[in-house]
Amino acid sequence: MDSNYKAYDHVASASRIKEYLTGAQGSYEEVKELPDRDKLNFSNGFYANCSAIFVDIRGSSQLPSKYKRPRLARIYRSYLSELVAIFNGSTLTREINIAGDAAWAVVNTPSKPNIDTVFAMGYQANSMVRLMNYYMKKAGFEHPIKIGVGMSYGRALMVKAGYNGSGINDVVYMGDVVNEAAKLANYGGSSPFIPTLVLSEDFHFNLKAENQAFCKKDYANGRYTAEVVGSAMEDWYQKNCT
Numbered sequence: 154m155d156s157n158y159k160a161y162d163h164v165a166s167a168s169r170i171k172e173y174l175t176g177a178q179g180s181y182e183e184v185k186e187l188p189d190r191d192k193l194n195f196s197n198g199f200y201a202n203c204s205a206i207f208v209d210i211r212g213s214s215q216l217p218s219k220y221k222r223p224r225l226a227r228i229y230r231s232y233l234s235e236l237v238a239i240f241n242g243s244t245l246t247r248e249i250n251i252a253g254d255a256a257w258a259v260v261n262t263p264s265k266p267n268i269d270t271v272f273a274m275g276y277q278a279n280s281m282v283r284l285m286n287y288y289m290k291k292a293g294f295e296h297p298i299k300i301g302v303g304m305s306y307g308r309a310l311m312v313k314a315g316y317n318g319s320g321i322n323d324v325v326y327m328g329d330v331v332n333e334a335a336k337l338a339n340y341g342g343s344s345p346f347i348p349t350l351v352l353s354e355d356f357h358f359n360l361k362a363e364n365q366a367f368c369k370k371d372y373a374n375g376r377y378t379a380e381v382v383g384s385a386m387e388d389w390y391q392k393n394c395t
Contacts, residue, residue, distance in 0.1 A: 181310065186263040187247045190324055193313040203247070204271045204306045204356065205326075207257040207334035208236055208278050211299040211342050219296045228298065229254065231285055239277045243270055247311075248324060257334060259309070259326055268306060268359045273383070275302045275350050280386035287394045303337025305330050305353040337376060348380040 181198040188199055210216070210232070216225055233251055240249045240258040245267055248259040262268045279302065286297040307330035314325045337351040348369075352360075357368055357377040368377040 186261040187259070187309070187311050190313075193311065193324065195313055198310050198312040200308060200310050202262065202306070202308050203326075203330060204260045204262040204268055204304065205257060205331045205334035206240070206260065206271055206274050206278075207255060207303040207331070207338040209255040209301050209303075209335075209338045209341075211301055216296075216298075224294065228289070228294070232282070232298065235281045235285070236278060239274050239281065242277075243274070245270055248326070255335075255338070257331065259331065262306065262359075265359050265361070268356060269361055269364055271304055271356075272352075272360055272364050275304055276379075276381040277383050277386065278302055279349050279380075280382040280390070283382060284386070284390060284394065287390070299342050300349060301338040301341025301343065302350045303334040303339070303341060303352075304350070304356050305333040305337060306356040306359060307333065307353075340374070340376070341378070348378040350379040350381060352377040352379070 180196065181200060183200045185201065187201045187203055192199070216228070232254075233256055236256040237249055237251070240246050240256070240260075243260065245261045246258050247261055250257050258274070260267070260271050260274075262271060278300065282298060282300050289297060307328060309326045309328040309330050312325050312327065314323060333353055337353060340347065341351040342349045350368075351371075352368060354375055354377070357365060360368075367381045368379040370376075371378050
């Protein structure tokens with residue numbers, strides 16, 4: 154098995170830190186949409202408007218007390234597999250990440266119809282969990298899962314970060330767009346009175362009127378909420394799962 158092992162050298166570390174913090178600024182380009190990963194190196198970056206969608210399980214800390222680990226693994230594998238499939242179902246998706254029991258994606262949205270594509274990911278996730286709970290019940294899983302879905306739109310700086318020369322690196326999106334989506338997801342479904350889907354004001358503003366009509370303004374928080382499922386998925390559910 155290949156290894157990236159290299160003994161840590163604090164002197165070399167000091168040199169790298171100094172170079173990153175005080176060296177040449179690098180090139181940070183304003184672009185219409187986020188480029189592919191291979192356009193990045195350790196001295197450039199790209200600014201663009203984009204959207205983020207974040208999906209999180211409600212009350213996940215309680216799941217280990219409800220299910221033993223093998224059954225819990227089945228739940229997480231099913232849930233995360235299908236979330237990734239939903240995010241990966243659009244050519245606009247630039248990044249997909251899994252963080253514990255949450256999954257999120259950064260999506261290129263240079264035009265308004267692209268933002269409706271992200272909204273579709275949100276209600277497909279809602280439909281998917283409805284379907285998953287049906288199969289969980291049939292398989293003897295007594296406790297259904299609930300999710301919160303956050304969607305936001307804003308500006309991000311896309312940079313490459315990691316240990317130069319090691320092959321260990323990742324793309325980082327700096328800006329509020331991902332953090333805002335995470336906060337909105339944390340709010341979604343957090344009580345029986347709060348819908349699953351939560352949208353930032355800018356995200357909602359850029360939706361087509363037909364999708365805006367599904368949403369309600371949460372005046373206390375300056376965000377929009379919706380409880381929407383995919384029509385095609387709902388039709389299939391009604392024919393096969395009732």
